[in-house]
Structure formats: C-alpha cells, structure tokens
Amino acid sequence: MIPDESETVLLRPRAFMPEVPCTVRWNRSARARRVSLKISPRDGAVIVTLPIRAARRAGMALLNEHADWVAQRLAAIEPPRPFAPGVTVPIGDVPREIIHAPAQRGGTLLEPGRLVVTGGLEFLPRRVGDFLRAEAGRRIHAAVPPHAQALDVRPAAIRLKDTQTRWGSCAPNGTLAFSWRLVMAPGWVLDYVVAHELAHLRELNHSPRFWALLESRTPHRAAATAWLRANGARLLRIG
Numbered sequence: 001m002i003p004d005e006s007e008t009v010l011l012r013p014r015a016f017m018p019e020v021p022c023t024v025r026w027n028r029s030a031r032a033r034r035v036s037l038k039i040s041p042r043d044g045a046v047i048v049t050l051p052i053r054a055a056r057r058a059g060m061a062l063l064n065e066h067a068d069w070v071a072q073r074l075a076a077i078e079p080p081r082p083f084a085p086g087v088t089v090p091i092g093d094v095p096r097e098i099i100h101a102p103a104q105r106g107g108t109l110l111e112p113g114r115l116v117v118t119g120g121l122e123f124l125p126r127r128v129g130d131f132l133r134a135e136a137g138r139r140i141h142a143a144v145p146p147h148a149q150a151l152d153v154r155p156a157a158i159r160l161k162d163t164q165t166r167w168g169s170c171a172p173n174g175t176l177a178f179s180w181r182l183v184m185a186p187g188w189v190l191d192y193v194v195a196h197e198l199a200h201l202r203e204l205n206h207s208p209r210f211w212a213l214l215e216s217r218t219p220h221r222a223a224a225t226a227w228l229r230a231n232g233a234r235l236l237r238i239g
C-alpha cells in the first residue's frame, strides 16, 4: 500500500448551505475492487480508497456525490478531546480530571478522581499519553495469566498499539496486540478483549468452537461487544 496522502477539500452538500472543509486521505489499495469512502473515527478524516488503476477524479466524484452523507457524519462525530488541564479522562471507566501541578515532582500520579501531572505544561499531553499507555500495559498484563493458564496458551509477545478499528488482534506467530485505549474502558471490557485474543491462540478463527472456548472464560461477551460499539468512537477521540 502506498502511504496515505492528505488534503483539505471543500465539500458542497446540498442539504447544508455552507461549504464544509474536510480532510481527505487518499489510500491506494491493491486489494480494493472499487472506489470507496469511509470516515476515520480517530480524526474525522474522509478516507478515499482507490484501486491501483482508478483515477483520483473517480474518488472526487464519489466524494461529491455523497457530500450530504459525509457532512452529516462529520457533524455527528464526537469533538476531539486533547489532553489538557481540566479535561476528564476515564481510566477503567472512572473519570479522572487532569490536574497540572508544575511545582510538584514525581511524574504522573493517579489519585482518586484525578490524574496529577507534574512538570512543564508543554510536556503534559505527552506525559498523560505515556501514563495511559503504561497503565494499559499493566492492566493488560495483569489480565492475561488467569485466562492463559485456563486455556493452556502462552502469547509469544504482547504489544500495545493505537488502532482505529480493532481493540485487539492475534497474529499467526502468537503475538497479541491491544489498543492502549482499552485502559479507558471498564475493567470487565478490557478483560473480555484479553480473553478473546488469548482464545485465538487455540482457535485462530471465529468458529463455534472459538466462541464456546471464549464463553468458558468470560460471561461478558455480549455486554462487552455492545459497550465497545457504543463507546468506542468516544475513546478514539480522547488524547
């Protein structure tokens, strides 16, 4: 796949009088059979996928044809919430207010109801992100052993990613990957995703055998899937 290129395009939807500026990312794909559009839940960019031989013009035509749909989707998207003092970040689904304490030392401290970030303000977003990734790692690593033991599996490695569409994945070589954003979800949702990927080490498919195995480890499948569907877009817009 050729790396993404971005540009800003002014859409002219019929239902909305003003033009709507939108970020378009062009994605050339050898696997794509036709031109398609989707909205990135992470940053609200419109991703236009083009088969190798399709002209960019075809992508623009599709974009203009669906300008109403794109404008409506963009209007409905959650506003981004960058890490800043006063912003609330859920950790294990418990809201914590980011407090900047420039005079204090000790890095980033998780306290009841608050996340205290020391040091200069310019480092605060990065420090909050680092803290959440580390906390995600701690929580995911803590969730693995009981399921791994019961399923008699051992992941080759566990990685944290910032994925947009998948909360977890299992590679054929036994490496599991998880979105660090799961740290913001309730503990039982994180536990479900961990159990799901560990069960793939036994069954690398979504067969009835896989689901039966997974259900032997967690009663939360339906509730966790529904929770992620309802809240996933919000988690993707934080930070």
Ligand SMILES: [Zn+2]
Residues within 6 Å of the ligand: 196, 200, 205, 206
């Ligand atoms: Zn799966």
